[in-house]
Amino acid sequence: MINPAVTSVVTSFASGTPCYSALTWISSKGELSPDLAERWEVSDDARSHTFHLRRNVTWHDGQPFTSADVKFSLENVASKIHPWGRGAFKMLERVDTPDEHTAVLRLTAPSASLMHATHNAMSAILPRHIWEGTEILKNPHNKQPVGTGPFKLVEYLPGDRIRYVRNENFYFEGQPDFDEFILRIISDAAARVAAFENGEIDYLYSNAIPSSELQRISEMPGVKLVQTNVSAPAYLGIINMKNKPYDDVRVRQALAHAIDRKFLRDTIVPKYAENQIGPVPPSNPLFKADLPDYAFDPGRAEALLNDAGYPRGSGGTRFDFRLLWPASDIRLTRIADIVHQNLAAVGINVVLQPLERATMFQRGFVGEAFDMLMESYSQHADPDIGVERLYNSNNIHTPPLIYTNNSSYRNDEVDRLFDEQRVQTNPAQRKETYARIQEIIWRDVPVLPLMAYYGVSAYRSDRVENALNAGDGNKDSFARAKAVL
CATH class of the missing domain: 3.90.76.10 (Dipeptide-binding Protein; Domain 1)
Structure with missing residues (x-):
């Protein structure tokens, strides 16, 4: 697409x-x-x-x-x-x-x-x-775009490259500066970084950079990093509330206590991650800063699971936990390994299921064959756009649609509050309404925010300037980019 x-x-x-x-x-x-x-x-x-x-x-x-x-x-x-x-x-x-x-x-x-x-x-x-x-x-x-943008697509070789040429009739004078633009498709992360380091490619957008390589890339000569959180990206764990035992709020709260989210932030995206407490990203003015967090507390997690009626069995485990994520996302693969260890420590048997994204869409989002589905989400500058879609019961579809209310969370008060705040033009009043929304959703935990993070892109500033300056590096049209002569 x-x-x-x-x-x-x-x-x-x-x-x-x-x-x-x-x-x-x-x-x-x-x-x-x-x-x-x-x-x-x-x-x-x-x-x-x-x-x-x-x-x-x-x-x-x-x-x-x-x-x-x-x-x-x-x-x-x-x-x-x-x-x-x-x-x-x-x-x-x-x-x-x-x-x-x-x-x-x-x-x-x-x-x-x-x-x-x-x-x-x-x-x-x-x-x-x-x-x-x-x-x-x-x-x-x-797959054959006809737009008004700065570049025209002229060649698409699946698995290899997409080639664009300059739109001679683009409406901003002097843009774009380049006659041709090639988007290389390199599935292997190490190969992407090597191609960048060797000068074969000139930029890496945020989702293409392994977090473990950010420091090294930042130290390469002639390279500039650009970071932004305009789209409020976060790794979220969507919990399938249609399935037992995840229909029980105590079990969902136990998951929140059992997963060491600080360790995830410090390990997966050091320097570029933030703790997200509740459904609204911390970068948003509507974020409720005094919302209490679920502390990493395996003992509390075990007590909640016992109280919910799920004691450890003879083998030491309580129940299975099908964990799905897109295999192409290296960060999520590392997150899955840590979640596996954390949940095993409290007696939950994690069934790891890394999938190709198209397969994950069908098996997870559409087929609902998951207990937690981990994915990177843009939560946006306004939560009406990127947050509400995950929690309003009006966004539960039959058949299910991707990136909607895939936890099947229903709360009449939350639905009503979303409707109320949508038409509130007084910022203070709207913030108060959103504070109550956050309190209820965070109590119910239909979705567990694993971490908010900054999108960090890189480009060769010795060849290109004024690049990757859009709201996200992966949404840059390169109309404003200039060649360094």
Whole structure:
């Protein structure tokens, strides 16, 4: 999939963002600036957002870009298909197009999160003339992008490379600086680092860098590291509450006490990890800083398990624990090994199941054949976008969808509070509502945050400058990158 408009999979961002644009662009500091929209304004009642679009923008196939493309993309793709967009655009009623260069987003109620959703991570604009009337997820253009972005995809060799050439008609004068851009596909982590060290490649985006190599890479001559937590990335453990004994809150709390999350942070991503207590990332202004943590306490974990009616059996174990994660993520493989040891110490038999990501999607997210599913999640600048999707019971789907409420957590009060805060325009009031949401969810532990972390990317500053400056390194279009002469 080479289409960031329909998925939040990292590889789709890395391969698709050079081709596609959105209404706004977000920097590594979280600042929004104009992209396909030259400017915008919000009505006094905050229910209308008017975007004034650039003129003389064309798609890669030469067709003109208009407000009809914005209307089609936001109404039919971002708000209905994208895992983050379904929450971010929950208040979107329709998009009006008074002329070809104006798009007006009409909301049913004010939305504090809307502007955070207008950039490429969840609102890439697709050409209506190619996508309208098709089955979006099966359209062949998911691998043959036609966008308005700085680069055109001209060659895709699966397992090897994707080659792009400069979009001569890109709407920002002087961009991009490069005539050609090649994205190498190197599945082996050691080989990726070696290729970077040997000068065969010029950049490594955050998810491609083994954490164990960060220090060494930072010390290489002519190399610059860029770190950001704009998208609030975290490794989360999704607990399947449909399965016994994980439907019992005491068992879930026992897991939280049994896993040494400080050791995970200090070992897996030293210097770039933070403790996440509760569902909202610590970098977010809505984070409840005084929320008490589950201390690493194997004795307390054992007491909770005994109290829940799961004593150790004759062999010393209590029950099985099917642990799934994408095998390609080296950090998660190391995390799984530590979780295995921690849980074995309290009598839980961990069944390790590293899987190819496509298989994990089907067996884990869709097939629900897991007890805990570990994955890297973007939680975003606003929790309405990246957090609520994991806990609102309205986001439990049949059949299940990936990156939604896959723990099957249901709490009527939490659902009600999510609805309340969504229309609260007073920041203090909204923070108070979110504080209560965090208290309830952290008590119930349907998801265990293993750690929040910074995305750290690297590039050769002796060859390239002004690179990897988007909200995340894996979402950079490289329009602003410049060659060092």
